[in-house]
Amino acid sequence: MSKENKGVCFAKGFTAGAAHAGIKEGSTKDDLAIIYSSTPCNAAAVYTTNVVKAAPLKVTKEHLSNGRAQAIIINSGNANAAAMNGELHAIETAQKVAEVLGLKPEDVLVASTGVIGQELNVDAILKTLPKIELSNENSEAANLAIMTTDTKTKTCGMSFELNGKECHIGGICKGSGMIHPNMGTMLAFITTDAAISSEMLQKALKANVRTTFNRISVDGDTSTNDMVIVLANGQAENEEIISEGKEYKQFFFALHQVMECLAIQIAADGEGASRLITCTVSGAKTEDQAETLARSVVSSSLTKAAMFGRDANWGRVICAMGYSGADFDPDHVDIAFGSAKGEIVLCKDGRETKADDDVAYEILGEDAIDILITLHEGNERATCWGCDLTYDYVTINKDYRT
Known part of the structure; x- marks a missing residue:
């Protein structure tokens, strides 16, 4: 297997392909994108759990x-x-x-993304x-067109073999704010030339969403428009995957790699973010216990603010664990912070270790921070991803609609 950009x-x-339609007044960026397969595809999707669901999601x-x-048509600038x-315009x-x-x-x-509650300029x-021109060179153009408050495009691909045939999976996504498990203002579009039935594709997608897109959090909000779509056109000409087995596991793993890569890019590009936060909980009784604890930590506003200030305040971490709803023994918890600059243990058996604050400050100055519990x-273990909380988050969101 080989991961590629x-x-x-x-x-x-x-x-x-992409083009500028002028959907949001005053915006000059491309805001309309099409993804197209030359042959019909088996398809699968996972949608937001928000009770308020956008019209495009219902039509899809x-x-x-x-x-x-x-084919998929996506617009930015209006949700x-x-x-x-709404539904009439989507149709x-x-x-x-x-x-x-x-x-x-x-x-x-x-699919649509942008301001909620305004009439779409259909x-x-x-x-x-x-006017949209389609090309196999236009993935980046489409990625740019679907962005809202994102500061960078998010893309990932994986090549792998099934039954001696070379297969590919590639994806793009958008997401920066309103990001929280189940899901957050994020759209992800994934394509593959592997041959796999719709039923097995849905099974693989749903299982992988749980351990990728549902393990990221930026601000605790879950949007009305979130969806992940996978199209599989079978042009790699491998024997179609119609049941679980070796080939299904290979496809599942490749899909996971692409989805995890995209999810981490969303977390790293959280609105106003200056640091990616990765929280891994290990030594757990169950994966669900570990996931609940890790998710609570990366969702904690106080922890996120501490990471922005390079403050090694492990007390905020164990506090977030305590209200997560997961059962654990706080007297047996170890907490360490790490980065490319090293690792420092701040809490051992639920008590502080008198670690050097200056060393911790240096470690927390990197763009990517690990919280290791x-x-x-x-x-069992689980990893969730988030970002720090900066002044810019408020600046971005105070006048988003106007």
């Missing part, structure tokens, strides 16, 4: 009822959520893409769609 055009038969869910799709004619968008590409409307999936979208209760 490749996106949705990495797999055979996939192209993408309906179009995916048969487990098939061939098309809680809008008067009109899918119909126009189908007309342009010679597809059935139900083979087109729809006329601008319908007018711009025919050991429970001494078992052999």
